[in-house]
Amino acid sequence: MNPVDADRFRDAMSMTASGVTVVTTNGEAGRLGVTVSTLCSLSLEPPSVVLCIHRDSRALPAIVANGVFVANVLGSDQQRVADTFAGRVPELKDNRFGEGEWHALATGAPVLRGSLCSFDCRVAEIFEFGSHRIIAGIVVDLACAGTEPLVHANRSYQKLQAA
């Protein structure tokens, strides 16, 4: 048996710091979004990103079917958007886009006004691994507005501080 159980793994991963991103999609399969900590740069040629989403996420089938998403990287003043899209704001559970102001770029997926940076993407590849799906997207447009990132570490939101 693998001695690294889910709790031990989660505890260890909570020590790693990450940015906080709200991944959104829009199209025939609907307008949905989910908070993730797993956005990562993939390649320069073509410009692309990768993110990991749980197989049971309601947003996942919509992202797959719509074939487009925006990775909205949150600024330090956007904690409530992060909580909303993580399903932690009860009054917005069925109206996540009620928080924040939204517009669109090339793909039509929702872009959060005032985000640190929003990467407008077309889905390129989907890989299945364990409990998660790894989604690779080609960046077809982007918009940057903010300066100070929202950071997630030690199971809470943090602000960056110069070392």
Ligand SMILES: Cc1cc2nc3c(=O)[nH]c(=O)nc-3n(C[C@H](O)[C@H](O)[C@H](O)COP(=O)(O)O)c2cc1C
């Ligand atoms: C800071 C933070 C980071 C998260 N990172 C991820 C992630 O990388 N992948 C994921 O599937 N869920 C992640 N979650 C959990 C989802 O946001 C949460 O389960 C959400 O309610 C799923 O919504 P959905 O089922 O409507 O798509 C994260 C939550 C928070 C608060």
